[in-house]
Amino acid sequence: MESSSSSSSSLSGFIAKATADVNGGFGLSDSRSDNLKGILLAVLASAFIGSSFIVKKKGLKRAGSSGPRASVGGYGYLLEPLWWIGMVTMIVGEIANFVAYIFAPAVLITPLGALSIIVSAVLADFLLNEKLQKMGILGCILCIVGSTMIVLHAPSERSLNSVEEIWGLATQPAFLVYTALAVASVLVLMFHCAPSYGQTNILVYIGICSIIGSLTVMSVKAIGIAIKLTLEGWSQVSCYQTWIFAMVAITCVITQLNYLNKVGTSFILKNCRPVFANVAKNKK
Structure with a gap:
């Protein structure tokens, strides 16, 4: 009887431990899945936001050529369609970034915002003829390295x-x-x-x-x-x-x-x- 009771107790303990391990594994998997969704959304957001800066700048240039510039208090850019296209692009990016914060910790999402700098720099080189100098290229590389290091070594976020x-x-x-x-x-x-x-x-x-x-x-x-x-x-x-x-x-x-x-x-x-x-x- 004692042996049977001991065996039953051992079996119950094994089942409980296995169940806990499985649940823990599923919880870890869900967490990683959410983090991956957040990171992908953050990267997508950076692409939209980075490109929006270029489009808005072209709109600001057009508005500034026919009226007071925004830097001196002018708001003529509000009548420029190109600026509004850039604004809509930025809003889409910000919405994606906002959703990313829902899925993943801020310490993972925020550093990825630096990728928008890379997107802006590359597009500016092609669309605005603003050639990247050596220091600019070094800055882009540092942005990528810094964002990657922070994401890889980000601490876990409390629930x-x-x-x-x-x-x-x-x-x-x-x-x-x-x-x-x-x-x-x-x-x-x-x-x-x-x-x-x-x-x-x-x-x-x-x-x-x-x-x-x-x-x-x-x-x-x-x-x-x-x-x-x-x-x-x-x-x-x-x-x-x-x-x-x-x-x-x-x-x-x-x-x-x-x-x-x-x-x-x-x-x-x-x-x-x-x-x-x-x-x-x-x-x-």
Whole structure:
């Protein structure tokens, strides 16, 4: 009897262990599948976003030739169809990027955004006749290497079960200090540096977009998780934190789009100014 009981206990333990292993294996497989979907979507998003910069720049050039440039407060590009084609392309890319955040951790998706730089650089070489110099090629290689290294060595992301949990992480003292510093830096760049140096130094506008982008990633990730949990049956619509994250994301995205347009026209102005000067000199 004891032997039979012992055998039965051993068999039960073996079955339980096997079941746990199988479930764990399926969970790991599902996680890898979601990560792969997220990575593929992020790469696709980079292709759309990178090409949108080129199309929008061509639209900005056309608009700037017939009216005030965006870098000096002009909004004539809103009437340019080519700019809107680029804008639609960017929206498609951003939607793909947004969905990618739902499937995979932010630490995997965010670095892949650097691939849009490669796409823009290659297309600019062919479509805008902006030839890549040695330093530009080196920068593209570093982008690829850096993105690959981060993706390959990305830490596992903790499971989040509600927007309230994300809110708890976002309201920790360390992140609040970072947010305050980021907002203060952006305000200084927007109201002090941009009017004085924005048209001659492209780093001012790039700094604004980059710093704001760090807050955009956090809010978009929160919205993505809220949508995913809602579709799984755990509605996050009634949580006020969801709407706060949504407002933060909308504000950040609009600000980035505004200054991204200024980046394009600032670059055009900086490169064309010597040409205009030579033309004026020859006329004299």
